[in-house]
Amino acid sequence: MNRTESFSGSLFREPLRTEDWGPQFFAYYYKQWDDYQMSYHTHNSTEIMYIISGICRVDVMMADGSSEQAVLKKGQFILLDAGVPHRLLVQDGVPCRMLNVEFGFTPAAPGQPSIRRLALEEEAVHTFLTHTAPYLVLPDPEEVYYTMKSLVLELDQRGMMERRKGEKQKETDIPAAVNPGVIPPHERTLHREARNLTTPDQGTLVRTLFIQLLVRMARLRGEMERSMLDQTEVYVKRAVEFMYQNMDRSIQMKHIAAAVNLHPGYLHRLFRNYTQRTPTDYLTMLRMEKAKMLLQQTDIPISEISDYVGVGSRQYFHMLFKKYTGMTPVQFRGSIERTQWRYPEELE
Structure with missing residues (x-):
């Protein structure tokens, strides 16, 4: 059994492409961190950390036991798949404010939009779901951020409505559904930390916003990979040209990397992936x-x-x-x- 089969909250599980599943959110929060070091941990949900301001570092432990570091700046986000050990580090004096959401999946009711149907219609989503990755770091032209903001606002409002509904039922001891009323405007903008969201059906708008979020992430990944492939080709060609011009003398990896302005380890990885x-x-x-x-x-x-x-x-x-x-x-x-x-x- 592979990792994506072991963790039902993984975005890369095959059932998401063969059966009708929709999103279920377990947590969301806005938070500012400063001088903070988190321990490695995992959870059975996919997580998105979006950097609103500042800088932070996320360490990710890979399947072979090695670790990779992602330094995130304003306007970037990291998507961490379920079951992947990771930790957050923020330097003292360099605070980092972020928006996080954690989600898994629940069977979609008949007539509801599903991830499978979306993947059939949107090639970028199908490609995204079939290319497993423990984590992804992507830049955002603010499209993902605004979608996430709308998503969290809707989850926040529904959460407040559920709490009001529960309080009303307690007061009147009426088991039937009670109209929670309209949330006052000043409360709609108060984004709270919410964890352990248990409502099975989080609403049509939440599902619609998630679909929009998934499409935007899939297209960003596709654009990034095409750009990286083009850039990789440029670096590899420059490296090969340097080898041709200097192979009559003693040259090392550090000399080749310096000629193309890349770190030796990074060039080694790019070169091997491109040329085998x-x-x-x-x-x-x-x-x-x-x-x-x-x-x-x-x-x-x-x-x-x-x-x-x-x-x-x-x-x-x-x-x-x-x-x-x-x-x-x-x-x-x-x-x-x-x-x-x-x-x-x-x-x-």
């Missing part, structure tokens, strides 16, 4: 192909070839070349000479 090779493997391939060309087309002594391809040790060069071609440089040049040799015409 590490930068070191790719550089070795370029050097061995150049060595083959020099052995084929020039009379440069074999003992000097290693210097032409930036491998300082002749012994190491011979090892790399044999691993790459299956032959030693001597055997390779010998095979080329045999295929090129012909009897003189007068002896044929």
Whole structure:
């Protein structure tokens, strides 16, 4: 059983794409943090943290036990899937104000909009739901924020109406439904922290706003991935160009990364994902192909070839070349000479 099957609050569960489910919200709150360090924790719900102002850091523990850090600024948000260990860290003197919502899923009643139906109509949502990720950090042109604000306001108002309804029933001891009346305007803008929301049906408007939120997040992710792919191609091409121009000398990963203005670890990850090779493997391939060309087309002594391809040790060069071609440089040049040799015409 994988993680998305173990946690019913996961956004990437297959039943969301094959059965009719809708959202159910468990918590929402506006909160300002300062000098705060949270312990790693998990919960069976998907969480969105939207940064309204300031800076914060979210550490996420990956399935292999490693951790990744996301530094979030105003106008960014992080989506954390259910069951993913994470923690929040905020520096002293650099407060961070955020809007959070936590949600899971409940079966949709007949006639209600469902996530499955939305995914059938909106390709970006289908792609979003089928590409599992423990977390996502996305920039927002304020569309997600306004949708979340409307969603929280509606949840807040419904929560107050439910509380008023409960108080009214207590006062009159009437078990039947009681009209809670209209919430005063000054109370509508008071966003409270609300946890353990238990109302099964949180209203048509809540479901509609969630669908809008899901579509906006899916499209933002699609746009980001297309942009990243384009940018990755640029970085990889620049890195390969640097290798071509400098493979005759000793170069390391830090030199390649500096040439394209990226952190070595980040470039390594981008390069490997894009080419299916590490930068070191790719550089070795370029050097061995150049060595083959020099052995084929020039009379440069074999003992000097290693210097032409930036491998300082002749012994190491011979090892790399044999691993790459299956032959030693001597055997390779010998095979080329045999295929090129012909009897003189007068002896044929």
